[in-house]
Amino acid sequence: MNQLYDVIIVGGGPAGLSAAYSAWQNGAKKIVVIERDRELGGILQQCIHNGFGLHHFKEELTGPGYAHRCIELVADKPEIETLVDTMVLDVQNNKTVIAVNPEKGLLKLEGKTVILTMGCRERTRGAIRIPGERPAGVFTAGAAQRMVNMEGYLPGHKIVILGSGDIGLIMARRMSLEGCKVQACLEICPFSNGLTRNIVQCLNDYDIPLYLSHTIVAIHGEERVTGITVAKVDERMTPIPGTEFDIECDTVLLSVGLIPENELSRGLDLEMNPLTNGPVVDQHRETSLDGFFAAGNVVHVHDLVDFVSEEAEIAGKYAALKAQEKMATENRTVTVKAIDGVRTCVPQKLTMPAEIPADEKVKLFMRVAAPHRKVKLEVKSGDNVLLSRPLPVAKPSEMIAVEIPAAKFAQIGDEVTVGLVL
Numbered sequence: 001m002n003q004l005y006d007v008i009i010v011g012g013g014p015a016g017l018s019a020a021y022s023a024w025q026n027g028a029k030k031i032v033v034i035e036r037d038r039e040l041g042g043i044l045q046q047c048i049h050n051g052f053g054l055h056h057f058k059e060e061l062t063g064p065g066y067a068h069r070c071i072e073l074v075a076d077k078p079e080i081e082t083l084v085d086t087m088v089l090d091v092q093n094n095k096t097v098i099a100v101n102p103e104k105g106l107l108k109l110e111g112k113t114v115i116l117t118m119g120c121r122e123r124t125r126g127a128i129r130i131p132g133e134r135p136a137g138v139f140t141a142g143a144a145q146r147m148v149n150m151e152g153y154l155p156g157h158k159i160v161i162l163g164s165g166d167i168g169l170i171m172a173r174r175m176s177l178e179g180c181k182v183q184a185c186l187e188i189c190p191f192s193n194g195l196t197r198n199i200v201q202c203l204n205d206y207d208i209p210l211y212l213s214h215t216i217v218a219i220h221g222e223e224r225v226t227g228i229t230v231a232k233v234d235e236r237m238t239p240i241p242g243t244e245f246d247i248e249c250d251t252v253l254l255s256v257g258l259i260p261e262n263e264l265s266r267g268l269d270l271e272m273n274p275l276t277n278g279p280v281v282d283q284h285r286e287t288s289l290d291g292f293f294a295a296g297n298v299v300h301v302h303d304l305v306d307f308v309s310e311e312a313e314i315a316g317k318y319a320a321l322k323a324q325e326k327m328a329t330e331n332r333t334v335t336v337k338a339i340d341g342v343r344t345c346v347p348q349k350l351t352m353p354a355e356i357p358a359d360e361k362v363k364l365f366m367r368v369a370a371p372h373r374k375v376k377l378e379v380k381s382g383d384n385v386l387l388s389r390p391l392p393v394a395k396p397s398e399m400i401a402v403e404i405p406a407a408k409f410a411q412i413g414d415e416v417t418v419g420l421v422l
Contacts, residue, residue: 006323008097008111009033010088010264013042014305015117015296015312017070020080022316027324032081032109034088034099041067042119046146049170055306066305091264095291112323113291115315118261120297128256132219141167141255148174156251160228161185162216164192166303168255173202182208183247186230188215188237191371193397195303217244225250258301275344276300282351283362285315293319300346303399307365328353334412340419343369352412362404366418368394376421379404384411
């Protein structure tokens with residue numbers, strides 16, 4: 001099977017589906033979305049709680065509800081083909097995608113452009129090197145979420161959660177609702193890594209204690225987890241001797257961060273950002289390799305799926321224009337640098353054509369390195385202040401999105417800096 005597509009999209013989650021719809025809106029005639037799971041929708045299918053879609057669809061939806069909306073966008077459109085239960089084995093520099101499907105066998109798809117929307121995966125116990133025994137009962141929070149919400153199994157009854165990421169917090173509430181006892185939530189940082197609303201709704205409302213600056217120093221049990229030893233950590237995140245205490249449990253859920261799924265990106269030798277663990281992209285979400293775009297959690301981890309869809313729509317639009325040869329070819333490149341308390345900023349570069357289209361937008365998505373109150377965010381190019389915005393609260397767990405006004409584009413030099421004024 002050898003076909004030529006305008007846009008090939010690797011990943012059928014909210015990013016891939018939003019990118020496909022946007023590409024279709026912008027004139028792409030032949031689009032394919034490749035998804036390795038048995039159904040479209042990505043991780044949203046197991047997120048049965050609400051809180052999705054407030055920005056993008058202007059109403060509150062559950063995860064499957066949001067996924068259904070995205071699936072409806074691409075349904076009944078002959079220009080958009082979807083392949084589920086299909087694993088991409090290789091993406092080549094000439095935009096050839098090799099995939100395998102149980103019914104169709106080995107597929108070789110050729111595209112004019114490729115959009116990478118593979119999402120992210122969870123960091124495991126091996127990645128954070130928790131000492132102790134290796135008994136059953138240690139799961140990532142996302143794996144436990146799938147077990148409970150989709151497969152109908154309880155991973156355990158007395159739960160401890162390591163990490164205060166959003167999935168861990170939501171699973172604290174979910175396990176409580178299933179009748180389990182959540183003993184504690186432990187966080188190695190001096191601040192929570194989850195959204196404020198999740199801290200309130202999932203821990204405070206269920207009287208689940210949150211221990212900041214604490215971590216697990218040992219897991220006990222032979223065949224099954226019987227308990228853990230917890231210790232306080234210092235500013236270098238090293239356990240402090242003498243602060244240890246034990247918690248009885250039969251299950252440990254790990255919510256210790258997400259890693260963008262970039263094995264295919266590294267195989268293409270794309271320029272990667274070491275802080276986001278994703279490809280370096282411009283404001284059109286084009287990577288360092290011509291004709292390859294990336295969007296969503298594969299670029300950097302988002303806290304709201306609404307922002308994932310927004311980014312993917314940008315990638316879909318410009319991939320479609322690129323396939324139709326409607327994008328400017330003579331551009332100058334502007335570097336975007338995160339400074340002064342801002343840890344990461346996406347896009348990491350701007351591609352500025354000689355004549356800037358009237359509808360051109362540059363939206364910056366950033367995260368701060370540490371919590372702050374009453375600070376000001378400044379976007380500058382040299383001495384020119386492109387944007388200044390007061391922030392009542394800035395937290396590493398909550399992404400900040402700002403848009404550079406089109407009227408300011410003429411003031412952009414060779415570099416744009418994004419930083420906090422304390």
